[in-house]
Amino acid sequence: MVEQMATGMKFPILPAKTVKKGDTWTSNRNDTIKPVESPFEMIIDAEDKYTYAGVETKDGKEYYRINIEGPTKVSGEGSQMGMDMTIEGTGVNEGYLLLDKTTLLPVFVDEKVGLDMSIMISGAQSMAIPMTQNTSTTTKFTEIK
Secondary structure: OHHHHHOOOOOOOOOOOOOOOOOEEEEEEEEEEOOOOOOEEEEEEEEEEEEEEEEEEEOOEEEEEEEEEEEEEEEEEEEEOOEEEEEEEEEEEEEEEEEEOOOOOEEEEEEEEEEEEEEEEEOOOOEEEEEEEEEEEEEEOOOOO
C-alpha cells in the first residue's frame, strides 16, 4: 500500500551550492509505473527546471519557495482483452513547493500537469484514441508529534 501511495510522488532535487533569488537548476526524472487496474506500464520522462523564488509566508511561517516547470513525455505498452495497446504523449508540468527553512524538507507542494496523448489499439479492430489529461495535485506535509 505504501508503494502505491508513493507512486508518482517526487521530491525536489536541490543544488549542492547556496542559491540566490532567480537562480535555476534542472533535473531529469525517468520513472516506470504500473497504475492500479491499468493495462499499461507507463514510462514518464520529465525535465524539471527549478527556480528559487525567494521567501514566502504561509500560515504565519516563512518558507523557501521554489517554482517548478518543464516538459513531460509519457509512453507505455500493454494489452487488454486480446488487443495490444500503446500510449504516447507530451505535456508540461508547472507548480511550486515550499521548503522548511531549517530542515529544507518540503512542507507544501502544488503541481499541475497537462498531457496530450494518443492511445493506439491493434487487434481485431485498430484505432487511435486522442486523450487529454489535466491533473492538479496539492500535498501538505505535517509533523506528527
